[in-house]
Amino acid sequence: MAKKDIVLTGDRPTGPLHLGHFVGSLQKRVELQDKYKQFVMIADWQGFTDNFDNPQKLRDNVTQVMLDYLAVGIDPKKTTFFIQSLIPQIAELYFIYLNFVTVSRLGRNPTVKAEIQQKGYGENLTAGFLTYPVHQAADITIVKGTLVPAGADQNPIIEQSNEIVRKFNSTYNVDIFPEIKIVESAVSRLPGTDGKAKMSKSMGNAIFLCDTEDVVAKKVMTMYTDPDHIKVDMPGKIDGNTVFAYLDVFDTDKQMVESLKAQYQAGGLGDVKVKKYLIEVLNNFLEPIRLRRNEFAQDKEAVLDIVIKGSEQVRCIAADTMLEVRKAIHLDYI
């Protein structure tokens, strides 16, 4: 990662962010903002592709997501926040890129393919949804982003972006857009509270950054552990046990975690006891985030203003990029 690298990432404003987001990307962004120019985008247009029948949800969650960003320590002095739909140049670049990708290639994208299947789109697959990876290519490259802090599951999207970028550069014999790389977190994926591989809003297995102490406690108490660990004195399994997976990530007292694991495996440590300990750990972790969130939430207009102002800055950068693009494609009239 050279100093000239530019970081871009973002989230769809479809709900508040959760611990999975924190572990997989937010934490990394807090780290990267000190080293690189960083952009964080609220991806309302991308959210629109599967929420076009209820866009009010997107509008409502823009502020929620911004509050989460600020609460975890993404700092508007170091990071430029913007709203995707406030940058018309992204739509222009997206249209241009659509000419550098075939319909069949889009259908073969494994990430999109899995989502299409999961959502059961079939014949109802919209052109907007099929082409959202092209929109992402435009999102990243409009600010000439090179680093995307995300999970490895985003690799097919980034690969597709790079294919488009290479084809664009080579068609016009230019060097406008650099290659894009994913920056993975140490722990790239947090399991859901139900033990499923991925924490996700839509699967109802998420602990949100804005959850109250009580809600966190309730969610942890129903957490998936070792289904065969029925009695306290029985030995229990650590592997695939969500409670210990969370302790590994969120407890800074590694010695304590090791000792609990040993006890649990030997028998004599009940699920309720470990869960109560995890509740304490998680609430300790979340407390400063909640406090900052509540503070920022006092003035929601100011929060929205941060991202509106950031969008103005990005529009200028995007306009410069489009000038270069227009020159490359010989459609620079003015």
Place this chain on the structure above:
Amino acid sequence: MAKKDIVLTGDRPTGPLHLGHFVGSLQKRVELQDKYKQFVMIADWQGFTDNFDNPQKLRDNVTQVMLDYLAVGIDPKKTTFFIQSLIPQIAELYFIYLNFVTVSRLGRNPTVKAEIQQKGYGENLTAGFLTYPVHQAADITIVKGTLVPAGADQNPIIEQSNEIVRKFNSTYNVDIFPEIKIVESAVSRLPGTDGKAKMSKSMGNAIFLCDTEDVVAKKVMTMYTDPDHIKVDMPGKIDGNTVFAYLDVFDTDKQMVESLKAQYQAGGLGDVKVKKYLIEVLNNFLEPIRLRRNEFAQDKEAVLDIVIKGSEQVRCIAADTMLEVRKAIHLDYI
């Protein structure tokens, strides 16, 4: 057609315009500009979908197409000219519309289907080309166009636009976009000089509005007539005879045409003689167009300026439309 109707049409800047354009649409535009608010768009983004590897061609032809418009009498005082790619709001609306149309519906569009086959795209079909009818829906509706002077072959595109518009309006319970109708010309289609059903740049069977007298003469002399009419004294067929098809359209002396037809059918009128007559008719028709074209061509910068200024006006109209759209989809942040 109510007084509040708005006319929008346009051409891809892939080459100069020909007699087919004149008969099918340009003539109608000259008529409509006196009755309605009219927009004429240079569709460079649409041209880009199958010329992305040679966009310089598009750039070069913008002025040529503008000269053709002015030469036939489309009047910048009555008609607003604009360049498609200079209206970023079209790209935004296009993206929104892509969520209101399925991939399979796009593949079933008969006009696009025929073009895909003709161009032999197969697996190389780009997302940009497949979705160009959605771009057209955005082109027309960004200025709230209701009337499109075009041939009946454009009906599937307009039908698709109306489907999108209806779905948009009904999803958000708004009445932002009106239905679109085609305004057909009396003669909607002029055959090519080779006798094929349609005159087309790409098929090399076109007489351009900017062709010189000599070029017109040469093209008419090779024109398709009645292949069985080998000798002058033989009776010839009028039906499917391109020379007479052109006389029907371009000769104002209808009596003369009828008398020539009678002679030709009876036998005794040679192809060369009728062709020479057609050359005279066409050159008489084209002469004032050529003169005006040459006059405007003296100052090409002024011509480009007309369409640049028009684009500025359309950007304001488009911005207003997008404000309405953003309000409807609840993504109005500012």
